[in-house]
Amino acid sequence: MQRQLSEINDSLYQSETEPIQIDSLQLEANILTLYYSCPDNPGELNLIGSTMLAKSFPPIRSCKLMASSPKASSHNSTPFHGSVQFDIKPLSHKFIKDAPTYLQIQGWPEKLLFIYPE
Numbered sequence: 001m002q003r004q005l006s007e008i009n010d011s012l013y014q015s016e017t018e019p020i021q022i023d024s025l026q027l028e029a030n031i032l033t034l035y036y037s038c039p040d041n042p043g044e045l046n047l048i049g050s051t052m053l054a055k056s057f058p059p060i061r062s063c064k065l066m067a068s069s070p071k072a073s074s075h076n077s078t079p080f081h082g083s084v085q086f087d088i089k090p091l092s093h094k095f096i097k098d099a100p101t102y103l104q105i106q107g108w109p110e111k112l113l114f115i116y117p118e
Helices: 010-014
Strands: 003-005 021-028 031-038 045-054 060-067 080-087 100-105 112-115
Touching: 003 045, 010 045, 010 060, 021 112, 031 045, 045 100
Parallel strands: 003 080, 060 100
Antiparallel strands: 021 031, 031 080, 045 060, 100 112
């Protein structure tokens, strides 16, 4: 599975997205694997974070899973299931070893605690 690099980008974060349901996820070090479902094949997916951080300890960064380009709806009767991996280092609030950041990913009910690994 190819790993994608997550990014912080407010203009993309503010744009509308197609509904992508996160079914489960797995975090190992700085690699986040998302298992998802949606009405149609979304093509390439990106994990986009907001530049804003909620004032808490650790800080909370809002994120969302987005298709890189809008797809024409094919109205499939069965949902598309897939998985994607992201390097989430760019979403940390500090790029130093053991710096904690909560990631609140749209479509996932719980905050995810990420500890910067290096």
